[in-house]
Amino acid sequence: MTRFIVIVLVIANVVTAIGVVNARHEHRQLFVQLTRLEHARDELNIDFGRLQLEQATWAEANRIDQIARTRLGMQFPETADIVVIRQ
Known part of the structure; x- marks a missing residue:
């Protein structure tokens, strides 16, 4: 009977050790x-x-502003070109 308990404990110890090694390996990965x-x-x-x-x-x-002036030729309107519309 004691021999059976020792064998079970050894197997449990080996399984636990393999589980620990597996867990550490997974942790490292x-x-x-x-x-x-x-x-x-x-x-x-x-x-x-x-x-x-x-x-x-x-x-x-x-x-x-620079791109609008150079590439597109845009400029601010002159004062005379501004029209105000009131309703």
């Missing part, structure tokens, strides 16, 4: 994946910041 994803997130945040800066640069009023 998930940690590596987490590290990769955090790095990708950081790179995306850097790119997003650059894009926001670029968008702010392209949307500056002076730049839009």
Whole structure:
């Protein structure tokens, strides 16, 4: 009877040890994946910041005014060309 209990305890110990090794291995894999994803997130945040800066640069009023004048030939109307309509 004691021999049976010892065998059961040894088997339970081996199964538990295998479970611990499996859990640690999975933990390591998930940690590596987490590290990769955090790095990708950081790179995306850097790119997003650059894009926001670029968008702010392209949307500056002076730049839009310059493009309107040079490429489209637009200009502010003269005072004599302004008509006020009242209802």
